Amino acid sequence: GQQVMQIPQYQHVQEGEDFTTYCNSSTTLSNIRWYKQRPGGHPVFLIQLVKSGEVKKQKRLTFQFGEAKKNSSLHITATQTTDVGTYFCAGGRTSYDKVIFGPGTSLSVIP
Amino acid sequence: NAGVTQTPKFRILKIGQSMTLQCTQDMNHNYMYWYRQDPGMGLKLIYYSVGAGITDKGEVPNGYNVSRSTTEDFPLRLELAAPSQTSVYFCASSYSTESNEKLFFGSGTQLSVL
Numbered sequence: 001g002q003q004v005m006q007i008p009q010y011q012h013v014q015e016g017e018d019f020t021t022y023c024n025s026s027t028t029l030s031n032i033r034w035y036k037q038r039p040g041g042h043p044v045f046l047i048q049l050v051k052s053g054e055v056k057k058q059k060r061l062t063f064q065f066g067e068a069k070k071n072s073s074l075h076i077t078a079t080q081t082t083d084v085g086t087y088f089c090a091g092g093r094t095s096y097d098k099v100i101f102g103p104g105t106s107l108s109v110i111p
Numbered sequence: 112n113a114g115v116t117q118t119p120k121f122r123i124l125k126i127g128q129s130m131t132l133q134c135t136q137d138m139n140h141n142y143m144y145w146y147r148q149d150p151g152m153g154l155k156l157i158y159y160s161v162g163a164g165i166t167d168k169g170e171v172p173n174g175y176n177v178s179r180s181t182t183e184d185f186p187l188r189l190e191l192a193a194p195s196q197t198s199v200y201f202c203a204s205s206y207s208t209e210s211n212e213k214l215f216f217g218s219g220t221q222l223s224v225l
Contacts, residue, residue: 001170006153033213033214035214041218042201042216042217042218042219043154043201043214043216044216045213045214045215048213088153088154090154090214098144098156098159098167098169099144099156099214100156100170101146101153101154101155101156102153103152103153104152104153106151
């Protein structure tokens, strides 16, 4: 079956440092979505990527979808304490397929 | 706007008991999902539904049942609760799984089976 993996599992950074999490799928994805979950909260949608090689930016966050549509990355520039949380990627093999989540990368930011 | 509403927020069950986790959405979304999230882990898909009267298994369906009699409601049933079902359960919905649709999540139900 389809598997979605993320690395690293945990990341501790000093405030102001950059952070990157990587998402890899065992199958080609129709689209990739990123969610953020604050401690004790529920996942909140961040962004969706659809096109091969697509790059999108949201302020200090940069999202990229691989050329083969099997991997993606989220990069945060100059982390802040408000970036603390777990970042999940999620995708489906087709537009109508069920959405499978990766295990997440937990980010801690040391002030 | 209510969005996706889950009840209860917390529940403690004894082994072998049964219960239903309620989920309702007021956005007229076709797709609804149940996920479980174990401590420090990601979300695992239990069941999903693409519309009223249609349900399908996700990654971890064993020990659960669902029904979708209306567009709004998607209850999750645990028949014989086991300690392995201790988890946080999230219900989610979307209008479709098309490229511009995102999942809306409920606030979660924290379930402990002792």
